[in-house]
Amino acid sequence: MTSEELADIFLSGDDYYALNKVQDYLKTHTRKELFQELLTPAMYRIGQLWQENAISVADEHLATAICDFVISATDNRSQEEKENAGKVMIMGFEGEDHYLGLKMVACVFREHGWTVRYMGPNLPLAHALDAAKQWKPDVIGLSAALVSRLPLVKTYMDAFRTLEPKPVVLLGGRAVALADLSDATAEGAVVLKSLETLQHWIQARKESNHEASA
Numbered sequence: 001m002t003s004e005e006l007a008d009i010f011l012s013g014d015d016y017y018a019l020n021k022v023q024d025y026l027k028t029h030t031r032k033e034l035f036q037e038l039l040t041p042a043m044y045r046i047g048q049l050w051q052e053n054a055i056s057v058a059d060e061h062l063a064t065a066i067c068d069f070v071i072s073a074t075d076n077r078s079q080e081e082k083e084n085a086g087k088v089m090i091m092g093f094e095g096e097d098h099y100l101g102l103k104m105v106a107c108v109f110r111e112h113g114w115t116v117r118y119m120g121p122n123l124p125l126a127h128a129l130d131a132a133k134q135w136k137p138d139v140i141g142l143s144a145a146l147v148s149r150l151p152l153v154k155t156y157m158d159a160f161r162t163l164e165p166k167p168v169v170l171l172g173g174r175a176v177a178l179a180d181l182s183d184a185t186a187e188g189a190v191v192l193k194s195l196e197t198l199q200h201w202i203q204a205r206k207e208s209n210h211e212a213s214a
């Protein structure tokens with residue numbers, strides 16, 4: 001199945017057919033492949049069609065809702081696989097409503113045995129900070145699809161730097177992938193432009209933790 005075909009299925013409104021097709025795909029592919037090779041390009045195509053006025057806002061909302069359903073319905077929440085690899089809090093910047101990417105990031109962490117708190121999009125900084133003070137995550141993952149959210153990167157980074165112990169901050173999302181965030185990386189944030197690079201980062205962290213405890 002191609003991402004164009006999947007986009008058409010999303011637009012047809014047939015949620016169970018979409019789920020069947022995705023479950024078939026998962027028989028021969030990983031979840032990361034599903035997210036990166038199929039769902040993300042399908043949603044980017046929806047964005048393109050929307051921009052060209054080839055589909056309506058209602059069509060785009062329907063497609064988003066079905067994509068969301070498919071991600072949740074194929075998520076792996078098996079407790080058995082939990083390895084206590086670490087604690088990660090995942091959220092979108094204040095004013096950012098796009099969250100499908102965040103949900104995918106949460107799934108990837110879960111697959112690698114992490115304990116995940118998925119906080120959804122549009123989390124005001126004061127609340128994000130309070131939650132992090134209480135739960136003490138090892139990692140905070142932030143996502144921005146809108147370019148207009150990028151000025152908040154520094155504000156969130158400055159606030160998270162005051163936390164004890166200091167979490168690693170991961171930055172991702174469409175806007176992050178397009179921007180030059182060398183200032184944020186100089187301050188210790190890790191910019192990850194895809195789920196592939198996220199997997200490499202998780203793997204490298206696991207290896208360095210093993211070495212440290214050996």
Ligand code: B12
Nearest residue numbers: 040043047096097098099100101141143146147172173174
């Ligand atoms: C669906 C959608 C919406 C939905 C969002 C629903 C939802 N619950 O998410 C709704 C209708 C709410 C919406 C609203 C708007 N949207 Co919109 N939307 C989209 C659309 C079509 C798809 C977004 C999506 O889900 N993509 C799929 C996900 C999986 O991709 P992703 O977020 O990039 O994530 C991937 C990676 O980036 C990575 N990743 C993401 N986050 C993170 C975090 C970490 C830590 C890591 C490691 C990796 C990572 O992992 C994912 C896996 O591949 C895009 C088109 C596009 N090209 O993305 C436009 C798009 C993002 N929207 C856009 C706009 C303009 C808007 C609005 C301003 C429109 C308006 N006038 O109201 C509002 C803003 C709302 C707000 N305040 O946020 C523009 C943004 C342009 C810009 N310059 O910033 C886009 C690009 C459309 C376009 N071509 O113009 N939108």
